[in-house]
Amino acid sequence: MSAEVMSKAANRRRGFLVVLSGPSGVGKNTLLNAVLPLVDGLQYSVSATTRPPRPGEVHGRDYFFLTDEEFDGMVQRGEFLEWAEFVGRRYGTPRAFIEECLDKGLTVILDVDIQGAAQIRAAMPEAVLVFLLPPSLEELRRRIYGRGKDSESAIAERLSWAQHELAAVTDYDYVIVNDDLQRACDQLRSIIIAERCKVSRSDYPALIASLREEGKTP
Ligand code: ADP
Ligand code: 5GP
Numbered sequence: 001m002s003a004e005v006m007s008k009a010a011n012r013r014r015g016f017l018v019v020l021s022g023p024s025g026v027g028k029n030t031l032l033n034a035v036l037p038l039v040d041g042l043q044y045s046v047s048a049t050t051r052p053p054r055p056g057e058v059h060g061r062d063y064f065f066l067t068d069e070e071f072d073g074m075v076q077r078g079e080f081l082e083w084a085e086f087v088g089r090r091y092g093t094p095r096a097f098i099e100e101c102l103d104k105g106l107t108v109i110l111d112v113d114i115q116g117a118a119q120i121r122a123a124m125p126e127a128v129l130v131f132l133l134p135p136s137l138e139e140l141r142r143r144i145y146g147r148g149k150d151s152e153s154a155i156a157e158r159l160s161w162a163q164h165e166l167a168a169v170t171d172y173d174y175v176i177v178n179d180d181l182q183r184a185c186d187q188l189r190s191i192i193i194a195e196r197c198k199v200s201r202s203d204y205p206a207l208i209a210s211l212r213e214e215g216k217t218p
Contacts, residue, residue, distance in 0.1 A: 013203055015041075015102040017124060018109045018192060019117045022132030023162035025144030027178040028111045031132065034185040036109075039192055043101050045110045048074065051089035054149040064094070082112065082119035087157040091116070107192060114168040121171070128195050130188065131172040135179040137162070 020028050036042055048064040050071050059065050066074070071090050074080055083092030093110055101108045112120065120127050134140035140162060144155055169175055174191050178184045195201065 013105045013201075015104065015106040015108060016195065016201065017098070017102075017120060017127040018107060018195070019120055019127055019129045020109060020111050020132060020188075021114055021117045021129070021165070021168070021172070022178070023134065023140060023165050024150075024158040025140055025147060025162075026132050026134045027143065027181065027184070028132055030181065031176075031178060031184055031188060032109060032111060034181060035188050035192075038185070038189055039107070041106050042192065043106045043108050045093055045098055045101075045108050047091050047093055047111070048080075048083075049089060049091045051091075056149075081123065082116045084113055084115035084119070086113050086115075087154065087161060093120075107196065109192075114165050114171075117168075118171065126200075128174070128191070129172040130174045130176060130191060131169045132184070133166070133169065133175060133177045135177055 020032065022028055032044060036044055046060065046062070046064060048066050048071060050066055050068055051063075053059070053062070053065050057063065057065075068090075071083075071092065074092065074094070075083060079095055080092035081095040081098055083090060085091075091113065093112060093116065098108055098110075110116075110120075117129055121129060134143070141159060144150065144158060150158065176184050176187045176191075
């Protein structure tokens with residue numbers, strides 16, 4: 001393949017974002033942990049937050065836990081791709097890491113709330129938006145209590161906000177019901193694989209050019 005064709009192919013292979021949203025406690029983290037090892041070239045984006053760590057959460061792995069001042073600084077310097085307030089705490093996606101990954105052709109998966117997803121859709125219309133639904137509100141309540149890592153008031157706030165979040169599902173591209181984890185995992189994996197095969201994301205002009213070149217060779 002010629003250098004020119006190669007470079008066009010590289011341009012076309014920029015990565016893309018997969019945004020996963022759904023009410024707190026629905027199983028986003030559980031699902032992400034199940035899917036990440038199964039898909040090559042899939043990278044999780046660690047968010048920043050001003051909420052305190054839950055027991056067992058690790059700075060830099062689960063979140064970058066920031067003070068209000070640190071978060072303000074990042075907002076002022078334009079270092080977030082998106083950020084939003086969720087039940088009294090702020091959460092944001094660091095921009096530099098995302099750009100770096102997209103330049104490398106990676107698929108970046110993010111766990112952001114419905115406000116963040118709307119900002120990402122506006123900034124990057126090619127992003128793929130996936131909404132994770134609970135099988136029932138009763139089960140959502142069971143899971144969030146079962147996790148047992150939030151205060152009573154934090155749980156109450158998350159459950160009451162959940163009703164509002166569910167209505168946003170119509171703005172998403174895909175919906176998955178997290179009933180059986182294995183099935184939800186298969187579905188998310190399939191979505192990512194299918195999205196990678198889209199003609200608009202592929203390097204088909206370069207491939208066709210190389211097939212034509214090959215055809216000319218006796
Ligand atoms: P989120 O990241 O959406 O806030 P978590 O991944 O922390 O939610 O999951 C909340 C709780 O629900 C955890 O205790 C987790 O083990 C449980 N859970 C997640 N998915 C399922 C599932 N498919 N079936 C039963 N329990 C689940
Ligand atoms: P939790 O405190 O339960 O970890 O997360 C609360 C909510 O914040 C969840 O709905 C989660 O999707 C959302 N969230 C996590 N990281 C980000 C982020 O970087 N940006 C936005 N907008 N929301 C986030």
